[in-house]
Amino acid sequence: xxxxxxxxxxxxxxxxxxxxxxxxxxxxxxxxxxxxxxxxxxxxxxxxxxxxxxxxxxxxxxxxxxxxxxxxxxxxxxxxxxxxxxxxxxxxxxxxxxxxxxxxxxxxxxxxxxxxxxxxxxxxxxxxxxxxxxxxxxxxxxxxxxxxxxxxxxxxxxxxxxxxxxxxxxxxxxxxxxxxxxxxxxxxxxxxxxxxxxxxxxxxxxxxxxxxxxxxxxxxxxxxxxxxxxxxxxxxxxxxxxxxxxxxxxxxxxxxxxxxxxxxxxxxxxxxxxxxxxxx
Amino acid sequence: xxxxxxxxxxxxxxxxxxxxxxxxxxxxxxxxxxxxxxxxxxxxxxxxxxxxxxxxxxxxxxxxxxxxxxxxxxxxxxxxxxxxxxxxxxxxxxxxxxxxxxxxxxxxxxxxxxxxxxxxxxxxxxxxxxxxxxxxxxxxxxxxxxxxxxxxxxxxxxxxxxxxxxxxxxxxxxxxxxxxxxxxxxxxxxxxxxxxxxxxxxxxxxxxxxxxxxxxxxxxxxxxxxxxxxxxxxxxxxxxxxxxxxxxxxxxxxxxxxxxxxxxxxxxxxxxxxxxxxxxxxxxxxxxxxxxxxxxxxxxxxxxxxxxxxxxxxxxxxxxxxxxxxxxxxxxxxxxxxxxxxxxx
Numbered sequence: 001x002x003x004x005x006x007x008x009x010x011x012x013x014x015x016x017x018x019x020x021x022x023x024x025x026x027x028x029x030x031x032x033x034x035x036x037x038x039x040x041x042x043x044x045x046x047x048x049x050x051x052x053x054x055x056x057x058x059x060x061x062x063x064x065x066x067x068x069x070x071x072x073x074x075x076x077x078x079x080x081x082x083x084x085x086x087x088x089x090x091x092x093x094x095x096x097x098x099x100x101x102x103x104x105x106x107x108x109x110x111x112x113x114x115x116x117x118x119x120x121x122x123x124x125x126x127x128x129x130x131x132x133x134x135x136x137x138x139x140x141x142x143x144x145x146x147x148x149x150x151x152x153x154x155x156x157x158x159x160x161x162x163x164x165x166x167x168x169x170x171x172x173x174x175x176x177x178x179x180x181x182x183x184x185x186x187x188x189x190x191x192x193x194x195x196x197x198x199x200x201x202x203x204x205x206x207x208x209x210x211x212x213x214x215x216x217x218x219x220x221x222x223x224x225x226x227x228x229x230x231x232x233x234x235x236x237x238x239x240x241x242x243x244x245x246x247x248x249x250x251x252x253x254x255x256x257x258x259x260x261x262x263x264x265x266x267x268x269x270x271x272x273x274x275x276x277x278x279x280x
Numbered sequence: 281x282x283x284x285x286x287x288x289x290x291x292x293x294x295x296x297x298x299x300x301x302x303x304x305x306x307x308x309x310x311x312x313x314x315x316x317x318x319x320x321x322x323x324x325x326x327x328x329x330x331x332x333x334x335x336x337x338x339x340x341x342x343x344x345x346x347x348x349x350x351x352x353x354x355x356x357x358x359x360x361x362x363x364x365x366x367x368x369x370x371x372x373x374x375x376x377x378x379x380x381x382x383x384x385x386x387x388x389x390x391x392x393x394x395x396x397x398x399x400x401x402x403x404x405x406x407x408x409x410x411x412x413x414x415x416x417x418x419x420x421x422x423x424x425x426x427x428x429x430x431x432x433x434x435x436x437x438x439x440x441x442x443x444x445x446x447x448x449x450x451x452x453x454x455x456x457x458x459x460x461x462x463x464x465x466x467x468x469x470x471x472x473x474x475x476x477x478x479x480x481x482x483x484x485x486x487x488x489x490x491x492x493x494x495x496x497x498x499x500x501x502x503x504x505x506x507x508x509x510x511x512x513x514x515x516x517x518x519x520x521x522x523x524x525x526x527x528x529x530x531x532x533x534x535x536x537x538x539x540x541x542x543x544x545x546x547x548x549x550x551x552x553x554x555x556x557x558x559x560x561x562x563x564x565x566x567x568x569x570x571x572x573x574x575x576x577x578x579x580x581x582x583x584x585x586x587x588x589x590x591x592x593x594x595x596x597x598x599x600x601x602x603x604x605x606x607x608x609x610x611x612x613x614x615x616x617x618x619x620x621x622x623x624x625x
Contacts (some may be wrong), residue, residue, distance in 0.1 A: 031349065031408075032410040032461035033411070033412065048412070057544075075424070078594065083597070084596065086601075087596075088408050089350060089407070089408075090406060090596040090600070092350065092408060092411060093548075093592050093594040093595065093596050094551070094592060094593050094597075096545070096594040097588070097591065097592025097595075097596075098589065098592075098593065099589070100545070100585050100586075100588055100589030100592065101585075101586055102591065103317075103585070104585040104586050104589065105580065108582055114607040124592075167556075193453055202360075214419075214541070217415070218415055218416040218419050221412040221415075221416075222412075222416065225409055225412065225413075247474070254427065255423075255427070256420070256424055256427040256428065259420055259423060260420050260424070263413075263416050263420060267396060267399045267400060267413065268399060268401065269588045270399065270405055270413075271399040271400070271402070271403035271404070272401050274403050274404045274405065
């Protein structure tokens, strides 16, 4: 039973981490909140379902979702957000508008019934005498790979160095000759690709609806607020706290109450650690 | 209180231009409030609901326009007020039922806004962070409204909410017909508008302006900035709860559809459209926008959310101060051309 609880916690934490990672980087980097982040999750899930409907495999769909997500993020940054870097409230309102349009457009073109996404593997695996769905284990592994890859990009590449410099001090970064606008653009596209990847990976285990993104928006923002913006460690800590608490509480109390309790816990944490558990 | 004095020259609203603008504002508003009395009872009911949403927009404008805190949480407080009247009201047998529900709703709203606001605002949470937390408030309120079916009636909602009334001693009066309900809502709206406007016009308004301009500076001048922000946060929640309670009481029912991100979004649109911080602007914008929404929805139901989204983007780029200030500037231009003793020349 404890193994099951641990694995369930890991699954929830994985999903949260995938989705919040991009948000945390963008927020730490540019200090803007992208309210359409949830819709990038939705777009990722819909892309997988479309690829599968046309005979493609699940993993091809995941790759396609990342590409579509990145393209979408790029378009959003170039077309809208780059004009608003000095107006954080403007970004909130404009991206909220984008999110409304995407939701309604998906609703109009796909209808209100859930899309179907098949998992690449069926059945469950025998783990020390306990059966656990195989796909969830794959999800956890895929998250691990993604997080390690992101960490490598951030610590081992030239771009990652630039990125961390801009997060720490934008003026100094510009004085050093780093093209901050270019860093913003690439980071935003990357963050969107990560959100779409998250959406693609959760698609087989959740209802793929035009409004599904909204369910992930608030929790992933909480991960960023509780964990601290702009750092991988912060996102991991935030996801562990929010996801862990949520899963454990779900065993004890109704889901609505656990949601409210997690909110209360996050608010109390923010009171005492205003810059997050692991500030960048 | 040893708060520093603000020079009188910073006092807004003392020149002739402002006075005539106030006069025109009052005229427009009373015209707007009186006009539906000439319409059919059904249209009057529609106008009444629009005025309640105007009250909600006003609560947001107080918070966003006057204290700089954008909130997606107004729908949560609206819901607390609305459900309180529907749940508490029927338990009270007298004509005071709606009033009792309203009191409970507003009290709960103050409690929620007060505790959430205390932790956040004194924790130094400002701007976008605060906005996100209020977003979560609305999501949770919606979930409670649908999931806690034994109390809230679930998806179906609750019917049988008491009509607004009052009873003192042996005398009691209950408003049930369209005209008196409409008048009641219009009066409440006008009263709240007046109170908020007077509050923001005087010294308190200038403290809020100073905090919006530069909170650090205002704090170093000796103001308890967090305390002031918390006060506005709580007052705004209370006004939103009043709007919600009023809605349930005059409509007689409440459903979870009402409480949700769409309602908060709608309030933001009304404030942005009317001009953030103008107070009267959002009220007028609410009435106009709801009329427009009916037209568009009767044409195509799916079109409205798309328009709403496009509006958000257009607003950010084209008219960041809202449409109302544009009219205001137009009026000033006309005024200056015709009246020779204008404020500046």
